[in-house]
Amino acid sequence: MSAFGRKNGTGGMGKGARPSFGVAKPMRGGGSSGSAASEEADELSPAGGDQFPPVPPAGAAVDGGQHGDAMSRLAERSNAVHEKQEIGGFEASVHKIKEQVLPRLLERVDPEAAATLSKEELSEEFRPIIMEVLAELKVTLNRREQFALEKVLIDELLGFGPLEELLGDPDITDIMVNGPDQTYIEKKGKLVIAPIKFRDESHLFQIAQRIVNQVGRRVDQTTPLADARLKDGSRVNVIVPPLSLRGTAISIRKFSEKPITLDMLKGWGSMDEKMCTALKIAGACRMNVVISGGTGSGKTTMLNSLSKMIDPGERVLTIEDAAELRLQQPHWLPLETRPPNLEGQGAITIGDLVKNALRMRPDRIILGEIRGAECFDLLAAMNTGHDGSMCTLHANSPRECLGRMENMILMGDIKIPKEAISRQIAESVDLIVQVKRLRDGSRRTTNITEVIGMEGDVIVTQELFAFEYLDEGEDGKIIGEYRSSGLRPYTLEKARMFGFDQAYLEACL
Numbered sequence: 001m002s003a004f005g006r007k008n009g010t011g012g013m014g015k016g017a018r019p020s021f022g023v024a025k026p027m028r029g030g031g032s033s034g035s036a037a038s039e040e041a042d043e044l045s046p047a048g049g050d051q052f053p054p055v056p057p058a059g060a061a062v063d064g065g066q067h068g069d070a071m072s073r074l075a076e077r078s079n080a081v082h083e084k085q086e087i088g089g090f091e092a093s094v095h096k097i098k099e100q101v102l103p104r105l106l107e108r109v110d111p112e113a114a115a116t117l118s119k120e121e122l123s124e125e126f127r128p129i130i131m132e133v134l135a136e137l138k139v140t141l142n143r144r145e146q147f148a149l150e151k152v153l154i155d156e157l158l159g160f161g162p163l164e165e166l167l168g169d170p171d172i173t174d175i176m177v178n179g180p181d182q183t184y185i186e187k188k189g190k191l192v193i194a195p196i197k198f199r200d201e202s203h204l205f206q207i208a209q210r211i212v213n214q215v216g217r218r219v220d221q222t223t224p225l226a227d228a229r230l231k232d233g234s235r236v237n238v239i240v241p242p243l244s245l246r247g248t249a250i251s252i253r254k255f256s257e258k259p260i261t262l263d264m265l266k267g268w269g270s271m272d273e274k275m276c277t278a279l280k281i282a283g284a285c286r287m288n289v290v291i292s293g294g295t296g297s298g299k300t301t302m303l304n305s306l307s308k309m310i311d312p313g314e315r316v317l318t319i320e321d322a323a324e325l326r327l328q329q330p331h332w333l334p335l336e337t338r339p340p341n342l343e344g345q346g347a348i349t350i351g352d353l354v355k356n357a358l359r360m361r362p363d364r365i366i367l368g369e370i371r372g373a374e375c376f377d378l379l380a381a382m383n384t385g386h387d388g389s390m391c392t393l394h395a396n397s398p399r400e401c402l403g404r405m406e407n408m409i410l411m412g413d414i415k416i417p418k419e420a421i422s423r424q425i426a427e428s429v430d431l432i433v434q435v436k437r438l439r440d441g442s443r444r445t446t447n448i449t450e451v452i453g454m455e456g457d458v459i460v461t462q463e464l465f466a467f468e469y470l471d472e473g474e475d476g477k478i479i480g481e482y483r484s485s486g487l488r489p490y491t492l493e494k495a496r497m498f499g500f501d502q503a504y505l506e507a508c509l
Contacts, residue, residue: 094148097139098156099199104133105153119154126150161207162196163252167230173254174296179247180204186296189441204248208238211250215322217339227322232257235300235324253296259328262305270298270435271445272482275465277507278448282431283309285498286364286388287491292401293435298443299392300324302435303366306390310364314388317360319353320368333360350374354381367391373412375405376421382428398432398449402459405429419457426451426459430491440478452490462487464508484508 108129114122130150134141141149155164166175166185174186180198184191198204212219212228219226224243228236235253266276282289283306291306293299307327310316316332318325323336335357340347350367354377357365365381367374369392382389393408395401402425409421434447448465463485471479486509489495495504 177250287430314363
């Protein structure tokens with residue numbers, strides 16, 4: 001049977017019946033239909049010939065088994081049963097003992113005095129008290145369990161409780177707490193469940209408050225959303241009930257303690273040698289760069305690595321909602337917005353900070369992320385002698401990035417025609433760097449696109465580099481190659497002013 005439910009071949013059809021799709025004989029020119037050569041060709045040719053190849057039977061494998069494999073994977077996913085994973089073993093036993101020891105420990109400790117000590121000093125002070133409490137409870141622990149219990153108790157009193165273990169693991173890039181009973185982490189681009197658990201909702205809410213209070217923010221039922229950061233610059237978002245139905249949710253995007261450079265990104269396969277050279281020159285030659293991409297695609301990492309190419313003598317101001325950028329320059333001043341108070345007053349927006357930054361003698365203004373009408377203020381800064389300004393925004397392609405910038409400006413109260421906005425964008429932005437996180441977890445620089453100017457009411461762009469998908473390896477890794485378009489870059493004049501024109505031209509061709 002074919003995929004259309006009819007039998008292949010002409011057998012079984014009545015005289016003069018119309019052949020089913022995929023069975024028609026190929027058209028042939030030349031000799032008569034009754035010739036021996038024509039009959040011989042018909043016998044040698046498979047049903048359907050070259051013009052209409054036969055439709056494979058339903059369920060049959062195509063392209064070396066890829067079709068069958070794909071269908072089996074779909075069936076496996078649709079029939080999968082997800083069981084709730086329980087924490088057991090060593091972690092569970094230490095957690096159980098901690099619940100017994102902690103209340104008695106708090107009775108013997110002055111919290112104010114404990115807060116003045118470091119973790120190492122506190123550990124030394126706690127050790128005899130913990131042994132005393134364990135003796136009272138008639139619990140005997142070996143050396144490993146004692147050290148684990150000490151660490152858990154100190155994390156509970158001074159740190160972020162169960163999250164401390166995850167924050168200390170350099171391989172973890174994301175931590176997602178979905179209520180007290182479920183926590184996921186991202187390792188090497190893949191999400192896996194973490195072996196931690198909070199005592200209850202109040203315990204998790206207390207940890208969330210401790211995180212946001214460190215940066216002067218608050219989270220409660222009146223303000224159930226909060227953005228914050230950790231001491232190492234890691235980004236934190238907290239959302240609490242009634243908005244979060246499973247309980248308090250904490251999302252942490254960890255940043256590497258070691259500064260990431262463009263050469264490191266090249267070594268990890270995020271770009272090739274020529275793209276790396278072009279981006280280095282773009283950063284050094286004060287080109288206005290917009291970094292576009294989705295959530296978790298590496299926009300902030302790309303912006304941090306591009307900042308390495310800024311001249312140390314330049315004054316750089318960064319403006320963000322929650323300060324996350326870790327620029328690698330000596331003359332760098334970070335600015336941060338302020339949310340409104342309980343009366344709804346006193347808010348300082350990104351737009352306010354951009355206007356103020358223009359009075360602070362900046363050489364470059366860098367916005368962590370633009371989400372609204374502040375996009376117009378950034379374009380104004382780019383057009384008023386602050387070349388080399390940079391920002392990030394959420395978009396799926398360079399062309400969509402330009403459309404989003406237009407829409408964000410129109411979201412404000414600025415009464416400017418759309419054509420004037422498009423012209424302002426075309427005159428301000430030099431390069432759009434598109435980054436993506438592919439389905440295998442790898443982060444790639446997929447496009448480097450120049451903004452050339454206007455043609456009528458349309459912004460004209462040209463692509464310098466692109467990542468082309470080729471195949472997928474047996475281990476699930478995506479195989480592709482970075483290709484240069486071979487076009488002469490429009491921004492070559494800017495590179496010539498800094499003496500990088502020849503190197504820039506060679507990188508792009």
